[in-house]
Amino acid sequence: MTKQRRNDKATQTWSLPAAERLELLRMMIMAREFDAAMLRLYRQGKAFGGVYSQLGNEAVSVGTAYALDRTADVLFPMHRNIGAHFVFGQDLDTLMVNHLARAGSQMRGTDGTGHYADPAKRIYGNVSHLGAMIPVAAGFALASRMRGETCVALTYIGDGGAQVGEVHEALNFAAVQRIPLVLVIENNQYAYSTPSHLEFACEKLSDRAIGYGMAGVTIDGTDVELVLKTTQDAVARARRGDGPTIIETLTMRMRGHAEHDDFSYVPKEQLEEWAKKDPVERYAERLITDGVTTAESVAALRATTLADMIAAIDRAVELPWPDASEGFRNVFIDEVSA
Amino acid sequence: MTKQRRNDKATQTWSLPAAERLELLRMMIMAREFDAAMLRLYRQGKAFGGVYSQLGNEAVSVGTAYALDRTADVLFPMHRNIGAHFVFGQDLDTLMVNHLARAGSQMRGTDGTGHYADPAKRIYGNVSHLGAMIPVAAGFALASRMRGETCVALTYIGDGGAQVGEVHEALNFAAVQRIPLVLVIENNQYAYSTPSHLEFACEKLSDRAIGYGMAGVTIDGTDVELVLKTTQDAVARARRGDGPTIIETLTMRMRGHAEHDDFSYVPKEQLEEWAKKDPVERYAERLITDGVTTAESVAALRATTLADMIAAIDRAVELPWPDASEGFRNVFIDEVSA
Amino acid sequence: MIMTYLEAIADAMRQEMRRDPSVFMIGEDIGTYGGAFKLTKGFLDEFGPGRIMDAPISEAAIIGAAIGASLNGMRPIAEMQFIDFITNGFNQLVTVAGTTAYRWGLPVPMVVRGPSGGGVGGNPFHSRDPENWFVHATGLKVVCPAFPADAKGLMTASIRDNNPVIFFEHKGLYRKIKEDVPEGEYVVPLGQANVVRPGKHVSVICYGSAVHMALAAADTLSADGVDVEVVDIRTLVPFDEETVLASVRKTGRAVVAHEAVLTGGFGGEIVARITEKAFRYLDAPVVRVAAFDSPTPFAPTLEAAVLPNAEKLGQAIRNVVAF
């Protein structure tokens, strides 16, 4: 059950410099090729832990993060937001080492995938428990405000995860305190195998905003410029002190929940329909049509990006696992600093 | 901050037999005089545990419960819903013994106040943790449906308790499964000392219904006939299989959170304003004006009701505490019955 | 019939669902998908969506709905996709389910079940062994089977029990071990420990994955002439103190083992009961083997280091025997 609603007005009266448009494309291609490289690793039997594709979600993770100020705002990404890490300037090798939990990972092997935190890059990863980091993101932004700084916290949740009680508590709290929080609800039609109509019965997940007294909007999540513009509006609202926003992005999860899942429960036609709206292909075509780039440049960019990804993964995967002694460290931070 | 919205249309095109109107009044007077009797007990220093007044909420607890079928539906009351117990035919002595946790209480002294369950009366009391019984009420109604029966579950939450995560999970689940559930959000302006604007930032708490895809309405909670009519609509909707409803009732908590609380944080004018809308006084006047009863009858009813309450309380409070051995029983139900 | 632990659990649930129309299941992705571990594969086809309910990602609603249904004549089985997510439904289980019999005298026949445990690269959020939280909550029965046949028999007993039961399925055992499992109705009553290996010199009191560590350690030690008795307690609540004490009184030495982190775990409870009630029989201190007090880490090097295993347990047994 695809609940499709478009709102392209925003993009029509708004224009973006060519360099920025190219950058958006580049980031989306990075996100896309990251998946391709991880899939290769999975097929080689070298991946350890879940491999969560963001195929179809590139415009959301890139467009939302791009609206932030990387030096002042803060990103709390979820499991299908690798594009956001790239936008926030995460170094490829650092990302891979963290992701694959090898020696040198910021998590020292205690965890892997996108769960790492890199305070210098203003990235705080998720935990597996869906929704658990939304109150944390709210508290982070609140702390900045207490010091008179402005920091917008941007985070994500799925169409399934949005049903977790903590999401409600966090949104309500953020609305009451007018915390500069932007929650992107990535409605990709499925939560693992569960279709949206078994997750919620409302028309739009952004309608939850009404019940919190915050702004809410549902948009096509395959249009990166629309995503960017919508998020910029939400970020501006947050910065003005007008409180949080829910942005529901409509996309399709184009692969299984993780690579072990053959997603045979998804009707083929649904995938075919959404394939026509591929966010990366479409944006590339648009930039070519607009004369911002050429088919050749795009192809070249893809090839080098994929090569970079594979090289970084191969470097990371060849690193040793962290030393066993790391398992016994840091249960507590020992220094008393206050 | 009083968020007052009236919708009196319903009552205008709807009329209730005199006998039923009198019964509503009688139930509200019972609820009112129960409070008076408990307050007396408290002042005598004989109350043990919190004494939670429902002064100002009588029309809600009576009007909502009155819309149910006592033989088929189920009531999950909260701490300010004594009126609903009366509507469900709870015997005065049983109620008092349970309430005061004396020997003979259905809870055997393990708990007190309105927390008891009386399956024969189809009443399942609350636990202290706010919101915790809403998923339980939903599951109860669901079980009936699984057997092909129709049972509407009616329960309550406050303007504060509505912020608990479990409320969100339960409402969403009930909406997805179209469970015959009616949730009455008793917005009495305060949650303990916390005014509504620190609990939520939305205009109406019933607007949360939009975000679940269920029906929602906000009404004057001091008009018992309006409450009844609105709940009847919700119950009918639930029975038709059209899913749950949120009914937000606007009232004022006319006393402290419990009797230990002097509620000095509530502006005097706010109390005075709401005193004019006293649900019991106004309904009595209306019935007198409509010729359904007389001032003398009402005064007599009040006096006998209060006397009954006091007598029942006095009987209960003179009973011994349950035997200590009860503390060691029933942690588990021992019989395996399946 | 030879079955895996996973198949045995599914078998018990399938049989109980066929036998008793009041039994139903609720959880995430248990229907069309057949569960994250494919444990309920085929259930939707057989029982239909009315009895195999795919729920939203709402552990509190899942457990709460199960409580409500159980108060209204049903016998729900609520699945946590991973038992770790019980932290999101903790209040329902502990505050509501675990206190209802005591307060209301009403049965709450329901099972909350799901995969627990580490050793499979699950990360800190898919590896917990939190059983002692529920032991210490009052009013909840706590079951931790180690073998396929027990898993079937205990699941059957759990579904038929009139109290809320939390049933821990060690995910590392799901497909690791097979054994002959009685066909048809098979009940292992809750509250009976099992001496899975009789021995003379020392008792290992354990449950879940630790039983397999104990059996492996016992095999190794037998080569050195150390005869280890392994007591699988199977259910933590109710706890079969008598079988444990009888074993310790016989051997005079005990090692307590579980995969859960050491501190504050159920191992302490077992040691305390042995110390209090078999003190005169003890020839050596009772020693515990358990996970290091940390979250369960992701990288295999770290995970192997912090979790207990047969070697660490074997060493502890040697020390106790040598005392």
Place this chain on the structure above:
Amino acid sequence: MIMTYLEAIADAMRQEMRRDPSVFMIGEDIGTYGGAFKLTKGFLDEFGPGRIMDAPISEAAIIGAAIGASLNGMRPIAEMQFIDFITNGFNQLVTVAGTTAYRWGLPVPMVVRGPSGGGVGGNPFHSRDPENWFVHATGLKVVCPAFPADAKGLMTASIRDNNPVIFFEHKGLYRKIKEDVPEGEYVVPLGQANVVRPGKHVSVICYGSAVHMALAAADTLSADGVDVEVVDIRTLVPFDEETVLASVRKTGRAVVAHEAVLTGGFGGEIVARITEKAFRYLDAPVVRVAAFDSPTPFAPTLEAAVLPNAEKLGQAIRNVVAF
């Protein structure tokens, strides 16, 4: 200065808030109302609503916001109106706060605090002593003061600690005991047990309200010539094993006492450590005194029956001494 336990806690928080602008409070009804127990009376006036935040009834949001703020340079103190309601914020504390240092190597300096314990007619939902859940969660420090001065000193240390601390304030002690509390800055480091009454014949290892039961029992027993040593462990995590073991090695006998329900409680942990590490010194079994394994009932007859008290503890001490 003579202070109640409640005043001492307030004093520590007030001083830390004056000293360090990164300390703030969040909770329900803590501002205008001054808290359900009036513990934060006057705080709103002194520190303003920016630092004394009245939150919606959302324990998960309260704890989660505290975690986020602590990751961003603040030192939040989150109040649970009653510690029982932690079950609603359990996931935040256990899954997020308790694992962050391990995963990210980042400090999470925050305190979750609130009234715990029974004996005051609180009912099953306002009386829990759930400290061992958090001991067994990893990554959380667990503090249970018994005296006003300790409450102040341990609260100061908790606020300054770089780890998440859960601070149990026994509500029965809030106004029951007064003592001289050091004025100004006063720190009792976490992880140091305290021998509150030296004695020769038997050690009572305890914390929180049980310390007062132990002292009363010791007074009674001293009339009979039994000289009881009382060790108040004060913090469960970190646990001062050395002081406990030294006491038991000296007396050769131990009774472990807490108000929390017996089974699965921290008492088992203490017994296990004593048994493992002071076995050769033990002249008698270590015995536990704790609440009966039930919810805490409401009626005074029942509550008094299920909770431990000085008499029950005294009898257990006599038994151990007579062994």
